[in-house]
Amino acid sequence: SLEGKTAVVTGSNSGIGLGVAKELARAGADVVLNSFTDSADDHAIADAIAQEFGVTARYIQADMSSAEECRALVEKAGRCDILVNNAGIQHVAPVEEFPIDKWNAIIAINLSSAFHTTAVAVPQMRANGWGRVINIASAHGLTASPYKSAYIAAKHGVVGLTKTVALETAEDPITANAICPGYVLTPLVESQIPDQMKTHGMDRDQVVREVMLARQPSKDFATVEQMGGTATFLCSDAAAQITGTTISVDGGWTAL
Numbered sequence: 001s002l003e004g005k006t007a008v009v010t011g012s013n014s015g016i017g018l019g020v021a022k023e024l025a026r027a028g029a030d031v032v033l034n035s036f037t038d039s040a041d042d043h044a045i046a047d048a049i050a051q052e053f054g055v056t057a058r059y060i061q062a063d064m065s066s067a068e069e070c071r072a073l074v075e076k077a078g079r080c081d082i083l084v085n086n087a088g089i090q091h092v093a094p095v096e097e098f099p100i101d102k103w104n105a106i107i108a109i110n111l112s113s114a115f116h117t118t119a120v121a122v123p124q125m126r127a128n129g130w131g132r133v134i135n136i137a138s139a140h141g142l143t144a145s146p147y148k149s150a151y152i153a154a155k156h157g158v159v160g161l162t163k164t165v166a167l168e169t170a171e172d173p174i175t176a177n178a179i180c181p182g183y184v185l186t187p188l189v190e191s192q193i194p195d196q197m198k199t200h201g202m203d204r205d206q207v208v209r210e211v212m213l214a215r216q217p218s219k220d221f222a223t224v225e226q227m228g229g230t231a232t233f234l235c236s237d238a239a240a241q242i243t244g245t246t247i248s249v250d251g252g253w254t255a256l
């Protein structure tokens with residue numbers, strides 16, 4: 001059980017981050033949710049998790065594109081035993097047309113944020129005598145596709161950061177690993193299916209198999225619950241010697 005542990009999950013008012021926060025709460029962890037907004041809905045998500053799982057759940061607003069706000073998030077959490085760096089954005093364009101502001105935002109949110117939160121969390125973990133750093137990278141942290149230069153550079157960077165942090169904490173009871181999802185069925189992905197059906201003149205099953213999951217051999221999406229389950233496993237005693245590595249949850253994508 002993760003009772004008594006506090007998990008800070010960046011970018012967790014939707015999608016994978018929310019799924020991971022829920023599974024960690026199900027395992028007994030107190031959770032800190034985050035995004036850059038500060039709406040009643042954001043706080044209501046935390047309240048619902050507290051209700052459902054009987055843990056303490058808080059929502060703390062912080063923009064992961066800002067070094068100061070990343071660091072302040074971990075400080076405001078007060079305690080961080082499990083750090084899940086999940087916040088991420090995407091932009092698709094050929095490298096010669098890739099907007100500079102999009103490049104900078106993706107590097108800041110998808111890569112640098114993990115550096116800033118980790119820098120504040122690791123000393124706390126050392127002081128508390130236990131810690132888990134879990135970075136949500138991607139199959140695109142291990143392989144590439146055209147037109148996603150910033151995202152793929154950032155995700156490869158996250159994998160490198162993960163290995164380095166693992167070596168620096170190797171003799172502490174702390175591990176650092178990256179989860180590399182393939183295509184995950186989140187509300188955002190779900191919402192793209194009707195458009196794709198129209199564009200390609202295909203039914204849902206065809207769009208999923210032939211367009212969206214063209215590179216995912218299982219021809220099935222991974223789920224946010226599976227990401228949460230993998231994160232929970234990385235927090236278990238069974239995973240205490242798993243550090244500095246990547247766990248692909250990608251239906252065979254990176255085996256191709």
Ligand code: NAD
Pocket residue numbers: 010011012013014015016017034035036062063064065086087088089109110136137138139180181182183184185186187188189
């Ligand atoms: P999503 O858009 O549902 O979630 C992204 C989260 O990050 C949201 O909660 C959003 O509010 C937050 N966020 C965005 N910008 C932020 C900022 N500046 N500050 C704080 N929070 C911010 O997408 P998702 O699919 O759940 O993605 C989560 C992570 O998983 C990302 O790092 C993404 O790259 C990675 N990933 C997703 C997939 C997939 O198929 N969905 C596959 C591989 C990796």
